[in-house]
Amino acid sequence: MTNNNTYWTTEISPTTFAKGLGLKELWQKKYLIWLFVKRDITVQYKQTIFGMGWYFISPLFTMFMYIVVFGRIAGIPTDDIPQPVFYLSGICLWEYFSTCLTDTAATFQTNAGLFGKVYFPRLVTPVSKVISKLFRFSLQLSTFVFVYLYFVIRGVDLHPNIYLLLFPVLILMMQCMALGLGLIVSSLTTKYRDLTNFFGVFVSLWMYATPIFYPETILPDNFKIVLTINPLYHFLKSARMCVLDGISPEPVIYFKCLMIALGALLVGAVVFYKKQDKFVLYL
Numbered sequence: 001m002t003n004n005n006t007y008w009t010t011e012i013s014p015t016t017f018a019k020g021l022g023l024k025e026l027w028q029k030k031y032l033i034w035l036f037v038k039r040d041i042t043v044q045y046k047q048t049i050f051g052m053g054w055y056f057i058s059p060l061f062t063m064f065m066y067i068v069v070f071g072r073i074a075g076i077p078t079d080d081i082p083q084p085v086f087y088l089s090g091i092c093l094w095e096y097f098s099t100c101l102t103d104t105a106a107t108f109q110t111n112a113g114l115f116g117k118v119y120f121p122r123l124v125t126p127v128s129k130v131i132s133k134l135f136r137f138s139l140q141l142s143t144f145v146f147v148y149l150y151f152v153i154r155g156v157d158l159h160p161n162i163y164l165l166l167f168p169v170l171i172l173m174m175q176c177m178a179l180g181l182g183l184i185v186s187s188l189t190t191k192y193r194d195l196t197n198f199f200g201v202f203v204s205l206w207m208y209a210t211p212i213f214y215p216e217t218i219l220p221d222n223f224k225i226v227l228t229i230n231p232l233y234h235f236l237k238s239a240r241m242c243v244l245d246g247i248s249p250e251p252v253i254y255f256k257c258l259m260i261a262l263g264a265l266l267v268g269a270v271v272f273y274k275k276q277d278k279f280v281l282y283l
Helices: 018-026 030-044 051-073 083-105 124-154 164-188 197-208 221-227 230-247 251-282
Strands: none
Touching: 030 124, 030 221, 051 083, 051 124, 083 124, 083 164, 083 197, 083 230, 124 164, 164 197, 164 230, 164 251, 230 251
16 A cells, blocks of 8 residues: 655755756765865875975976976976976976866766765765875975075075965965866766877876966967967966065956856856766666
């Protein structure tokens, strides 16, 4: 005999714009986000010799390699900025952006087993990835600050001033861009696995197309025009202007960065929520 007076206390359904893209549910599950963040931080270097020391070793080792290869052998200038400061500024920003992007893009494949067993807002995992990488970035940034202050004390022509306060704003916008692009890529690669290989090559090429270990002043004029369509270029240039040159970029640059970040995040959220109900089928 069927009881027609049965009432459900919880109903799970795809989120829509009318439901705020699940932001309310995501906020209610914030404890789960911090649980994933803690897991990512502790597991990454568990059972390693240096542990979290790799956060400091990795950028320093890369910096010395850049000094030898690009500074000494190739003779690429750094526009009168000390090589360690110039290279570290690019390394820290690129590693944070690239790790946020690649880890967010792979989050649904790496958590496939978990998604198939229990329901929770799928956006929890990519958001936790971005936050956990922020912890790593803060430690690497402390290495840059130490090197930066060393050259400031030595009297090198660097200009720390109030414009340093604009740096966290740029990082936040770059973080939103990485999350949005990662959501787009993850939604595509979950179904089309061969795109994962293409994405890995694309990220590697993106690094060389961004003036991380070389100044834009050495580029020919025709390439500088192409450089302007690189969204990461605007964030990197603005951050270096605030930190190394002690000047603020023009307001139009900040507006462009804001539009890039919000645009990527909005498109990523829309694509993600249209595909999320099929993720488990593909994983």
